[in-house]
Amino acid sequence: MTDQSPLVFSRINGPDQQSGHEQVVFCQDRASGLRAIIAIHSTALGPALGGTRFYPYTSEHEALEDVLHLSAGMTYKNALAGLDHGGGKAVIIADPELHKSEVLLRAYGRFVASLHGRYITACDVGTYVEDMDVVARECPPGRNWVTGRSPAEGGAGDSSVLTSYGVFQGMRACAERLWGEPSLAGRRVGIAGVGKVGSKLTGLLLDDGADVVVTDVAEAAIEHVRRTHPQADVVDDVETLLTAGIDVYSPCALGGALTDDTTAALVSGNVRAVCGGANNQLEHPGVEKLLDDAGILYAPDYVVNSGGVIQVADELHGFSFERAKAKATKIYDTTRKIFALAHDEGVSPATAADRIAEHRIAEVSRLQSLYLGK
Ligand SMILES: NC(=O)c1ccc[n+]([C@@H]2O[C@H](COP(=O)([O-])OP(=O)(O)OC[C@H]3O[C@@H](n4cnc5c(N)ncnc54)[C@H](O)[C@@H]3O)[C@@H](O)[C@H]2O)c1
Incomplete structure (x- = not known):
């Protein structure tokens, strides 16, 4: 210093x-x-x-x-993750x-x-x-x-452990909404990008009884999955993944994965939900509405991938993996709440998520000005 x-x-x-x-x-x-x-x-x-x-x-x-x-x-992500x-x-x-x-x-x-x-x-x-x-x-x-x-140095290390865990919780909420049970057992999930997040998510899904099919542009990432999770199927590219009979598509690579064209491919592939770890999945405003109109359940990216920020926020108080994991488990409840509000208000889950975040921020600000005279 x-x-x-x-x-x-x-x-x-x-x-x-x-x-x-x-x-x-x-x-x-x-x-x-x-x-x-x-x-x-x-x-x-x-x-x-x-x-x-x-x-x-x-x-x-x-x-x-x-x-x-x-x-x-980040304001929206932290608000919905329940962080202060x-x-x-x-x-x-x-x-x-x-x-x-x-x-x-x-x-x-x-x-x-x-x-x-x-x-x-x-x-x-x-x-x-x-x-x-x-x-x-x-x-x-x-x-x-x-x-x-x-x-x-007293830190928590790799945040992808709780990020993938949180995505899995969001996917359980998708399953519950679509099929009545919070489990991916017997469902086929397609993961695009099996780096730190996608590879760990593969393990969580296989443990839950799902079929998993993956793709990645990096041969090393595919080799890693073949070694650690030989049960997972591998396909050459995202286009093939979307037509591989999957129930859930999980973008875990770069942003912008959800475009007008991807939505059309999801519809023709009869994919029922999208839930993945990648940030900024919607390529442009309006894709969330296209997905919604097509009857594809979209779990907002910033909600389901908040396990990583939950982990680093916990580290500020002396990291406890169990405490952070308990908080990341709540991503399941938050995602359910978003789907319920979206249904009740006739809006897309992305709009419902924004509304819940804005409500929490407005409430806290109101209370602060009331009690602290801020
Ligand atoms: N790591 C975290 O804790 C965390 C937290 C929140 C959000 N995210 C987001 O999740 C995503 C993945 O993060 P990560 O830490 O696993 O990154 P990573 O770099 O470890 O993995 C990304 C993988 O995607 C692959 N990829 C890139 N382009 C691709 C394509 N066109 N098709 C298929 N695969 C492709 C890469 O080869 C790589 O294996 C990123 O969008 C990241 O911003 C990560």
């Missing part, structure tokens, strides 16, 4: 009328070459929590759009392969520390537990504004 103050350009202080964000901080450290943006969307439920994405954006504008979008998403955290996110504008260094991560850590806990960071695309260990070194003694650290 050094006492050098980082350069903070706080362009927006207080709620931004356009995007609704509370604060957006542009960070620059010439010595290390750091350029980053930290976006705090909301602290209504507590300190903003969300990962740091390390990505070679082509422009600051592109990075800003991404961080505003991702941080707002608001939404935030950060982006480091650089290629992690070329530009990641201790000096850059520590410069970034000083910006995180400069916010005095209004923003708590964690891993995201391009950042790993070892990076969070370095960033955390810039927190003042006794304060911890960095989570998702390595077990050696």
Whole structure:
């Protein structure tokens, strides 16, 4: 920890009328070459929590759009996960392969520390537990504004364990809604992407008695599944997966998996539900309505993949796997509640999820202004 103050350009202080964000901080450290943006969307439920994405954006504008979008998403995800955290996110504008260094991560850590806990960071695309260990070194003694650290540093380690577990809970809620029983036994589930999340989900589904068929673009990921779960079927690509007689489609690779074309393929493949770990599955607004109109049950991604953020939030209190798992188990109840509200109000599950999150945030804000005079 050094006492050098980082350069903070706080362009927006207080709620931004356009995007609704509370604060957006542009960070620059010439010595290390750091350029980053930290976006705090909301602290209504507590300190903003969300990962740091390390990505070679082509422009600051592109990075800003991404961080505003991702941080707002975290407000909704944290609210529905039942966490006492608001939404935030950060982006480091650089290629992690070329530009990641201790000096850059520590410069970034000083910006995180400069916010005095209004923003708590964690891993995201391009950042790993070892990076969070370095960033955390810039927190003042006794304060911890960095989570998702390595077990050696008191962290919880790989968050995909509870992410996959949460997706499985969401899928149980889909099964209950569709077939009356919260079990995938006898159903066929297609998983696209068997990396950290998808491979663990494969194991949970097989244990539950499901048939599992998987695909991945990486031969190493397929080899891993063949070795650890030889019962799973493997197909060449997502197109084949969607016509492999599956009941549930589980996107566990990149964002944008659900398009107009995918919806048409799901309909012709007679797929009944979509429930997966990937972030930002809906390629554009309106796909959720297409799915709903086609009678395909969509479990909103940010609800069912919140096991990871539940894990890193728990780490802030001294990690207890059992406590975090108990919280991730509630993803089943939350998903059921969303399906029930969607049915009652005649809206898609994605709209119902947003409404429940907004209601919780509004209620807490109302009580705060009532009792704390905020
Ligand atoms: N790891 C977590 O705790 C966590 C938490 C929340 C959300 N997520 C999201 O879940 C998704 C998976 O995360 P992960 O940690 O398993 O990542 P990962 O990188 O370990 O796995 C992703 C897998 O998808 C495969 N893939 C990429 N493009 C593909 C394609 N077109 N078709 C088929 N497979 C493809 C990759 O080869 C890789 O094996 C991501 O969208 C991530 O943002 C992860």
